[in-house]
Amino acid sequence: MPHRVVVTGWGVLSSIGHDAASYWANLTKGICGIAPALTIPTELLTQKVVAEVKDYDPLRYFDDRASAPMDRVAQFGVIAAREAIAHSGLTFEGGLSEQTATIIGCGVGGQSTQDENYKRLYGDKARRLHPLTIPKLMVNAPASQISMSCGLRGPAFVIASACASATHAIGLAFHMVRSGSVPVAVTGGAEACIAFGTMKGWEALRVLAPDTCRPFSRDRKGLVIGEGAAAIVIESLDHAKKRSANILGEIVGFGMTADAGDLLSPDAGGMLRAINGALTDGGLNASDVQYVNAHGTGTAANDETETDALKRAFGDHAGKLVMSSNKSMIGHALGAAGALEMVATLMTIREGIVPPTINYLGQDPACDIDCVPNEARQMQVDAALSNSFAFGGLNAVLAAKRFS
Amino acid sequence: MADITADVVAIIAKKLPPDKRNLQMSDRLDEIGIDSLMGVEMIFDLEEKFDIQIPFNANDAKLEFETVGAVVEAIKKITGKS
Numbered sequence: 090m091p092h093r094v095v096v097t098g099w100g101v102l103s104s105i106g107h108d109a110a111s112y113w114a115n116l117t118k119g120i121c122g123i124a125p126a127l128t129i130p131t132e133l134l135t136q137k138v139v140a141e142v143k144d145y146d147p148l149r150y151f152d153d154r155a156s157a158p159m160d161r162v163a164q165f166g167v168i169a170a171r172e173a174i175a176h177s178g179l180t181f182e183g184g185l186s187e188q189t190a191t192i193i194g195c196g197v198g199g200q201s202t203q204d205e206n207y208k209r210l211y212g213d214k215a216r217r218l219h220p221l222t223i224p225k226l227m228v229n230a231p232a233s234q235i236s237m238s239c240g241l242r243g244p245a246f247v248i249a250s251a252c253a254s255a256t257h258a259i260g261l262a263f264h265m266v267r268s269g270s271v272p273v274a275v276t277g278g279a280e281a282c283i284a285f286g287t288m289k290g291w292e293a294l295r296v297l298a299p300d301t302c303r304p305f306s307r308d309r310k311g312l313v314i315g316e317g318a319a320a321i322v323i324e325s326l327d328h329a330k331k332r333s334a335n336i337l338g339e340i341v342g343f344g345m346t347a348d349a350g351d352l353l354s355p356d357a358g359g360m361l362r363a364i365n366g367a368l369t370d371g372g373l374n375a376s377d378v379q380y381v382n383a384h385g386t387g388t389a390a391n392d393e394t395e396t397d398a399l400k401r402a403f404g405d406h407a408g409k410l411v412m413s414s415n416k417s418m419i420g421h422a423l424g425a426a427g428a429l430e431m432v433a434t435l436m437t438i439r440e441g442i443v444p445p446t447i448n449y450l451g452q453d454p455a456c457d458i459d460c461v462p463n464e465a466r467q468m469q470v471d472a473a474l475s476n477s478f479a480f481g482g483l484n485a486v487l488a489a490k491r492f493s
Numbered sequence: 494m495a496d497i498t499a500d501v502v503a504i505i506a507k508k509l510p511p512d513k514r515n516l517q518m519s520d521r522l523d524e525i526g527i528d529s530l531m532g533v534e535m536i537f538d539l540e541e542k543f544d545i546q547i548p549f550n551a552n553d554a555k556l557e558f559e560t561v562g563a564v565v566e567a568i569k570k571i572t573g574k575s
Binding site for chain 1: 530533537548552553
């Protein structure tokens with residue numbers, strides 16, 4: 090008998106708030122976290138705007154010794170996980186530590202560490218690198234550091250599927266709790282890849298917006314790179330009830346597909362199969378869903394293709410539901426995006442407020458959906474989807490419901 | 494004049510199968526098989542070849558560089574050579 094899977098804690102470190110409460114307040118106010126980069130030199134960048142975690146001070150969270158072995162990306166992950174665990178009220182005593190999974194999405198690992206060291210080596214002709222170079226840049230570091238910092242001794246690893254990493258991570262953690270292989274999981278995603286070399290790589294792809302991120306809008310000019318982390322604590326309903334936990338929402342379905350087509354261009358067919366997979370897995374009819382948290386990157390191709398997939402998945406009902414993009418405010422946090430957006434989706438269901446798609450200038454006929462332009466909307470949402478579609482044609486969609 | 498044109502056409506043609514490399518100025522890039530990734534690679538090759546910066550955003554790609562001739566003209570304009 091599969092277990093029902095409920096969410097009992099969340100934590101966020103984002104470009105528009107350093108904890109879950111301020112993140113949600115700013116999402117609903119339509120605050121934009123996108124601005125010229127401050128943490129890297131921008132003279133040689135053609136696109137200078139990013140969504141950075143502003144005023145980030147590691148010493149607020151870690152002492153010198155604790156932060157030293159961690160790249161910014163692992164620090165972000167640990168901060169979000171600690172908040173989520175504190176929010177859940179869980180303590181990992183009496184064997185629970187060994188039964189708690191840590192499944193974290195991360196796209197590219199410690200890019201600032203890699204970038205700094207390449208500069209030292211090739212630019213400054215350094216003869217040696219810091220001994221912690223490898224453990225700081227390894228892509229599994231966020232899961233390892235969360236497990237060490239929070240004392241979680243069950244299955245722990247990172248899932249890397251570019252922009253869908255965190256959604257895949259949460260989906261897999263959901264499957265593990267549903268099947269009974271673990272009663273509790275800490276899951277989510279972390280990314281911090283606003284490094285000069287990484288940004289030059291993004292620049293070369295010609296998909297970055299020079300101004301800001303305007304998903305589904307006319308005159309949108311591409312995506313904006315973001316960073317941050319979000320984590321949730323999920324548990325089987327039995328486990329949560331036994332300890333009288335405060336239940337924040339329920340994850341009911343997960344769909345994942347591969348396009349096996351173009352390396353970069355999105356494919357409505359692959360998106361559609363992932364959306365349908367999440368609905369079927371969650372026992373949801375199309376008409377049960379009121380809200381879709383879009384992948385919504387702000388590129389010409391994604392937003393048009395995602396609109397097409399939505400209409401094909403939902404038929405006539407697509408005209409009744411709403412689909413907004415958090416990336417208009419927090420940019421594209423890549424391997425963390427799915428987690429930041431899943432937390433927003435769960436908060437939307439709980440609070441009855443749909444965050445807007447800001448920076449919207451007017452309709453693009455190819456994106457003729459209600460994307461909640463520019464202002465949040467009060468609306469009862471009982472069931473919602475969160476979409477993530479990665480370069481490489483990897484699609485992942487989560488389905489969540491109000492807990493009752 | 495022939496030089497820039499020939500160099501640009503050669504860069505575009507290199508992306509295509511050998512039997513499709515006989516290009517006309519009026520050929521549309523999408524119709525001859527230049528997809529979005531090939532387009533970005535083509536821009537990179539052009540920038541490297543002529544040591545220039547091309548203000549190209551894939552999100553507006555439908556509006557720019559529609560034909561082989563349009564690419565040739567754009568490169569002539571940026572390099573200031575004909």
